[in-house]
Amino acid sequence: MTVPVVYSACEAYPTVRFVIATQPVASSLFVNPPQNLTVVGVDVKQRYKGTHGIWRLMGDLRREYAIDAFIDLHDVIRTHIMGVYCRMHGIPMSRIDKGRSEKRELTRETGKNLHPLISTRQRYFDAFKRMGFDFGETFTSVYPTGADTTLFADITKPKSGGERWIAIAPFAKHEGKIYPPGLMSLVVDTLSQRAGTRLFLFGGGGYERDILEEWACEHPHNVTSLAGKRYGFAKELALLSHCDVMLSMDSANMHLASLVELPVVSVWGATHPYCGFTGWHQNPANEVQTDLPCRPCSVFGNKPCQRGDYACLRGIDYHAIVQRLDNVINQR
Template sequence: MQMQSSGTKDNILVIRFSSMGDVILLAPLLEVLKKRYPEAAVTVLTDPLFTGLFRDDPRISSVVGLKKGKEDDAGSIVARKWDLVIDLQNSRRSKRITKELKRGETGNCFDKLHIKRFFLLFFRLDFYASNDTVTNRYIRASGCTPGGDAEHKLFFESPLPAKVEEMLQSGSIVRPTIALFPFSAWKNKEWPREYYVDVGRYFLFKGWNVIIMGGPDEQCEAEGIRSEIGKKCISTAGMISLYECGCVLSRCTLALGNDTGLAHLARACGVKTGIIFGPTTRQFGFFPSGSPASRVFETRLCCRPCHAHGGNSCLRSDRACMRRISPEEVIRGLVELSESK
């Protein structure tokens, strides 16, 4: 049902359960809703893993975590009357909840553009709008019009975690700091580990702090990369929460990662970020835009894109889309990015 963008909205519900990058990209929409409906109480419904992303966000009144398979526990959400519901998950899971809601009116569900994606992946026919982004599509799903003033920002107000301060052997980060995100749930999205080592060694030699970040499942691999970069490099993989990752990133100077949630989180923390794209491309809507400054690293190959999310096996078997992006190219780009205004 088409939503009317005029009128007062007292209670607004935004639904996006996963994945981490998609949830982080809610930030510009929250900015738009705050400006359009300044008195509204905005609630974000997401997976419990991601509630920390909104812990300090002044634009929302509450964030609710709901585990997958526990939709029957959404009683507090179902019982409340909503003036506007924005379903950005648009799945059977979210529809199971929205059909039970008491609501005055609802916005459009988020269009995942499955048909356009199918034609691009299998027939190399591009029907995507030029330079459209997921964040703009989120905003349109709310019934608002995307503009250039929506800030891609999340809020992390706590001090630097004590365990990170201790590893840095300083009460605060004084030297410039680069955060590296070498991991992805989709293996084809991972830039070669040895390339990350080269980048880390370069910045460590230049006097920067170098931090490896990742999840609990990546702790051992992160430690291996850390040891190859040098003993002054530190790893927080599996040691701090997602909220604490935001607190650390808010104090970083630069970041480099694959096309994953942590790279989007770095940008939401105001960090200049280099993002490496291989099996996924601009059309899917995850290329960075606006502030803060960013740099995309990619190579042109006829086999790109090869998978909607990245995939775990390469049809060429050599993962050329990632391996042909050299550490030297990335280092040059990061240095230029760090010097940009």
């Protein structure tokens, strides 16, 4: 979720060098970075492990880049240690306000204070503003002029005229955010029967890979599974940029699609868009959810279902999801 904000900052302040310190796997998300952005992959399991490692990291960053300010966009123990270093060395800093108390009120079992919270995107902007960087939302895509089809040539051939490409990412980190696979398979079956339609399935390894490969085998002519293939963010984002719509849970895939201006139909269960984690410039009309008094019960979907039946997800008719996808496609 940081990419659009950071790229916007770089565009607004071209004479300022911005340095993003993030874990190696996330560093590859910064596709086609602005010239004044440096992305540093930080291995917190080796050289920068533990408190002494984070202290070493700040020393390395200070020597290598002569940093003048520190903006904490994460607000976790590691970044708090980085903040202590900055205070001890006279380096100005600001920190994101995650609104944790507001989110607790939004997700408590009784007496929920149900209203839209400040989006995480806006919280990032506010952290920059407190450091003196005031700018607007200028980011559009990591492929602003379009992604060359050769970037995903080892995944599929270019789209044929009149074809509709639909990306589907049916999994998330926690059960409270996953539309039941049995119901999702009905969505896949329905869409795969349409002429001129191709489906691309996104997921991880293990059981996700097994389920998605099974679906692809059932529809070998127009369903392709990318699960566990490790093509890399650059290739997968290039492919997404040529799709017409993505179906996603409240997961990272929603945000990946947002990096290439791809409309997302998102399915919400234990979590809720009001928590502030919707995708960059995504249309709220494309959010599919049920209206239950227990929702949201969790910010991240990691708590056991209070009812024990995940009615928030099981209660969503798969036809409603298909209809929402059709609405998006027909508007493009």
